Amino acid sequence: MKHRISAKIFIILMVGFMLILGISAKLNIEAQKNLYLSWIREQYNYKQITESITDLLDEYGINQKDIFQLLKNKDFQKKIQTICPGYWNYIFICQKDNENQNQKIQYYTLGQDFVNNYLVLYSNQTKESQCISIESLNDNQKAELLSLLKSGLYTNDADDYSNIDVKYTIENSHLVYFECQNILYGQKTKNYQEGRITSFCINNQLQTVDPLKQIPILVDVDSMKESILTPPYYYGADGSYVSYMREIGQQTFFLTNIGDDNASIYIVSVVENVQDYVLARYIEENNMLYFIALICAILISLILSYMIAKPIKKVEKVALKIAHNDFDETLHIKSKDEIGSLAKSVNHMSHQLKQTIQQLNDEIEHVKKLESLRKDFINQFTHEMKTPLGIINGYGELIEEAESDEEREKYIAIIHRETKRINQLIQSMLSLSRLEAGKVEMNIEEFDLEDSVTEIIDEYEVLFMKKNIVVKVNNIQSRIKGDKKLLETVIHNFLSNAIKHTPDNGQIEVTIDKGCAVYNSGSLIDEEEIEDIWYTFVTHDHQGSGLGLAICQSILEMHGYDYGVKNLETGVQFYFQMKKECE
Secondary structure: OOOOHHHHHHHHHHHHHHHHHHHHHHHHHHHHHHHHHHHHHHHHOHHHHHHHHHHHHHHHOOOHHHOHHHHOOHHHHHHHHOOOOOOOOEEEEEEEOOOOOOEEEEEEEOOOOOOOOEEEEEEOOOOOEEEEEOOOOOHHHHHHHHHHHHHOOOOOOOOOOOOOEEEEEEEOOEEEEEEEOOEEEOOOOOOOEEEEEEEEEEOOEEEEEEOOOOEEEEEEHHHHHHHHHOOOOEEEEEOOEEEEEEEEOOEEEEEEEEEOOOEEEEEEEEEEOHHHHHHHHHHHHHHHHHHHHHHHHHHHHHHHHHHHHHHHHHHHHHHHHHHOOOOOOOOOOOOOOHHHHHHHHHHHHHHHHHHHHHHHHHHHHHHHHHHHHHHHHHHHHHHHHHHHHHHHHHHHHHHHHOOOHHHHHHHHHHHHHHHHHHHHHHHHHHHHHHHHHOOOOOOEEEEEHHHHHHHHHHHOHHHHHHOOOEEEEEEEEOEEEEEHHHHHHHHHHHHHHHHHHOOOOOEEEEEEEOEEEEEEEOOOOOHHHHOOOOOOOOOOOOOOOOOHHHHHHHHHHHHOOEEEEEEOOOEEEEEEEOOHHHO
16 A cells, blocks of 8 residues: 555654643643642641741740650640641651661651551541540451541542441440441440541551542551651751652652751651642643644644645656656746755756757667668768779770770770779778878968968869859958868868859859858759768769768868858858867
């Protein structure tokens, strides 16, 4: 299955948005948690607590070292617990060990007559609460009762267990009878009371109230002790008191330390699941915001993926057409980013490929044409050689049969003429071969081209007179740089061709202007033949070999001159001229 790039971009953007939202949420939750903890600390008002405890100590007229005497005082305990409304406070007395200077808990109170294995019962008859010890229960009964109380711990909105009915009898502050569901201790008496459990501490599992959520929670007293004896993760001080927080498991302990170098009083309160509470509040307060952010993230991701994928699809479409040799379509992407740069590169590549393929096709056609010319060259050369050789062979045989010296001399003259023709043909081919191979050294000099033209015209004067040809010379700029001998060869060929193709009583006009142009009146050259006229053995003169113009082309290209042939109204003009950079 083909995976669309737009879907991949959408997924990547969505993952990025979700990561950003997740990180943002985590940071916000941590900040919110710190705000809640700070709010709890402010509500707890540690400074007020320490001042109140100090006032209590002054009220009872004792110092910190003698606080052991007050801890069992119920009136003092009640005042301690109500120092900060809404918080349950527990007092621990620590003293430094003289040997290793470590603190040890000497005494602590949980605000009741007992520090472990007790229940606070509310009597339905007396409408009063009473703290009783359950040390007389066996371990199984304690564990079963703790499990029962745990199961109902978070099922009530209030800090009581009204769904757990108990029956009990207390005589002389001792538990005589206790019944709670399947838990039975002692014998049922006539004066038993009915009620409910409002608070407890069983096997060091203390029931207290979370000040943040105002719900009952369980606290391990050993964890409370650990929070006192281990270093805090947050520490603050103000004047004569020290306060800090300590996280153990899912609970956060708030402690206030009042003391000196030897003894310290710790006031402890606890909050449970601050992280969960903050997370729930954060989700509740921001769910709509995050829902809107999610919708916006989806829309932005869709728009961005479309904006990125659309030009890429255009590039893909054009690339496929290029692969199928279709170079007509171009990309119109105006963006100045990487995709816009890619589009320009693809357009440039398409243009270059089109030109390259066109050049290759032209070269193939050129090679085919050269191959055709090569075959024509071989055929023409064979024909050019075959005719004079046949003549020589024939007249050679006739010499033997000649009856007179006059006839014999005639045959010998014909053989000499044809031999000269073969020699000229071979010399022309050798000259052309040397020129094309670049083995001809040029002697570049500045000379007067008019002098050379005049001399060559004089050489052809007899031919001009024979055909009654009028020759006209126009001199504009005759100084030229080049190889004098080679350029004279070119002029010889131009004039020779002009004489051959000029009819009787015709006209030849030579124009000298930093080059030479030879015009002759007469028939025009077919436009189809003009492009091929410079090739070897290509001629529209049945008497010529077709090598002259090929030699001229090689000489003029060696000089770097402009050259050509063109049809005029009444004739043909061959020309060559120096380029400006050659001057």
